[in-house]
Amino acid sequence: xxxxxxxxxxxxxxxxxxxxxxxxxxxxxxxxxxxxxxxxxxxxxxxxxxxxxxxxxxxxxxxxxxxxxxxxxxxxxxxxxxxxxxxxxxxxxxxxxxxxxxxxxxxxxxxxxxxxxxxxxxxxxxxxxxxxxxxxxxxxxxxxxxxxxxxxxxxxxxxxxxxxxxxxxxxxxxxxxxxxxxxxxxx
Amino acid sequence: xxxxxxxxxxxxxxxxxxxxxxxxxxxxxxxxxxxxxxxxxxxxxxxxxxxxxxxxxxxxxxxxxxxxxxxxxxxxxxxxxxxxxxxxxxxxxxxxxxxxxxxxxxxxxxxxxxxxxxxxxxxxxxxxxxxxxxxxxxxxxxxxxxxxxxxxxxxxxxxxxxxxxxxxxxxxxxxxxxxxxxxxxxx
DNA sequence: GAGTCTTTGTAGCGGTCGCTACATTTCTAC
DNA sequence: GTAGAAATGTAGCGACCGCTACAAAGACTC
Numbered sequence: 001x002x003x004x005x006x007x008x009x010x011x012x013x014x015x016x017x018x019x020x021x022x023x024x025x026x027x028x029x030x031x032x033x034x035x036x037x038x039x040x041x042x043x044x045x046x047x048x049x050x051x052x053x054x055x056x057x058x059x060x061x062x063x064x065x066x067x068x069x070x071x072x073x074x075x076x077x078x079x080x081x082x083x084x085x086x087x088x089x090x091x092x093x094x095x096x097x098x099x100x101x102x103x104x105x106x107x108x109x110x111x112x113x114x115x116x117x118x119x120x121x122x123x124x125x126x127x128x129x130x131x132x133x134x135x136x137x138x139x140x141x142x143x144x145x146x147x148x149x150x151x152x153x154x155x156x157x158x159x160x161x162x163x164x165x166x167x168x169x170x171x172x173x174x175x176x177x178x179x180x181x182x183x184x185x186x187x
Numbered sequence: 188x189x190x191x192x193x194x195x196x197x198x199x200x201x202x203x204x205x206x207x208x209x210x211x212x213x214x215x216x217x218x219x220x221x222x223x224x225x226x227x228x229x230x231x232x233x234x235x236x237x238x239x240x241x242x243x244x245x246x247x248x249x250x251x252x253x254x255x256x257x258x259x260x261x262x263x264x265x266x267x268x269x270x271x272x273x274x275x276x277x278x279x280x281x282x283x284x285x286x287x288x289x290x291x292x293x294x295x296x297x298x299x300x301x302x303x304x305x306x307x308x309x310x311x312x313x314x315x316x317x318x319x320x321x322x323x324x325x326x327x328x329x330x331x332x333x334x335x336x337x338x339x340x341x342x343x344x345x346x347x348x349x350x351x352x353x354x355x356x357x358x359x360x361x362x363x364x365x366x367x368x369x370x371x372x373x374x
Numbered sequence: 375g376a377g378t379c380t381t382t383g384t385a386g387c388g389g390t391c392g393c394t395a396c397a398t399t400t401c402t403a404c
Numbered sequence: 405g406t407a408g409a410a411a412t413g414t415a416g417c418g419a420c421c422g423c424t425a426c427a428a429a430g431a432c433t434c
Contacts, residue, residue: 105295172312
């Protein structure tokens with residue numbers, strides 16, 4: 001017999017894939033259950049209520065995203081700002097990461113309206129992003145590195161938000177110019 | 188007797204205020220009708236259906252936002268990049284404009300999921316933003332000015348998206364550093 | 375004032391929502 | 405084998421959703 005935790009974990013995988021593919025707009029309990037290959041009755045047997053389902057799934061997705069970041073640039077390796085921006089910019093616009101960035105935009109937008117549990121989740125993810133960028137930047141001065149990490153996140157998130165508009169030209173042009181600025185001797 | 192167009196315009200004002208205050212999450216026909224001081228029955232008498240209500244209200248809000256931008260920096264006046272970023276950054280984080288930026292984040296996030304009619308609306312707003320920035324930047328070279336406008340929009344939108352997180356420190360720090368970079372001789 | 379058109383209230387349709395009561399089946403422990 | 409626990413199906417609750425049929429009330433025309 002299959003362990004309940006194992007079953008629940010498998011369900012989480014399918015739920016994460018569904019949420020990444022379809023966003024937060026199609027997350028009725030019945031939708032999620034169908035995506036997980038089970039019934040709404042069973043989904044609410046595995047989880048206490050819909051809020052727990054969503055929280056758990058988003059936490060798993062956030063962990064996946066953090067893992068992808070680490071894979072793209074392993075811990076210990078540090079890059080100058082322009083190089084890091086280029087690396088992360090390319091990655092964030094890749095087909096593999098686009099669903100993550102779109103979902104992140106949705107979560108962040110909902111956090112602005114203080115819809116539980118999105119505010120807390122968004123806070124954690126944003127802090128993780130900044131800490132990651134801080135740990136990958138080859139800048140000696142702590143304050144400068146922290147500020148640069150913030151700028152990286154602002155630029156990448158802005159570009160992600162604007163990626164669907166105008167064929168992505170605003171996002172691309174903006175990031176490209178920022179890369180130039182960072183590449184100059186003023187960075 | 189009150190003209191139907193007049194009545195409908197008054198309703199639109201109240202609807203715009205409600206959407207700005209509560210976002211796109213509380214936009215059931217009954218919610219909107221209550222906010223407008225009428226009944227759902229009447230709301231769907233003034234408008235064909237809910238989609239038309241939302242489109243009209245968002246169009247009005249977008250027009251208001253464009254007007255606010257023009258008021259902040261009248262047409263004909265041009266600023267160097269660092270000054271424009273500072274001006275717009277302060278404005279976007281002001282109490283008066285925060286509802287607009289939060290709503291814009293919501294619309295942009297929904298546009299990423301291609302939810303009609305948000306994709307078209309977001310496209311128009313984003314293009315308007317970029318054109319506005321382009322027309323207010325004191326940069327001679329056309330390509331450079333266009334790219335700088337894109338960077339302005341990317342940065343401001345990224346900061347707006349991140350404003351609710353971590354007390355707004357990421358947004359503030361990121362914009363501050365970008366301002367420094369633009370203020371340098373590399374801009 | 376009769377007839378007509380516009381405006382508004384009442385009531386409800388068919389649908390989805392999150393969630394649950396209840397019964398049934400399937401497994402486990404002794 | 406049997407008692408109990410765990411897992412799962414069936415059915416539906418009450419709330420909300422967008423929307424509409426129907427009729428009453430008001431306003432305008434002649």
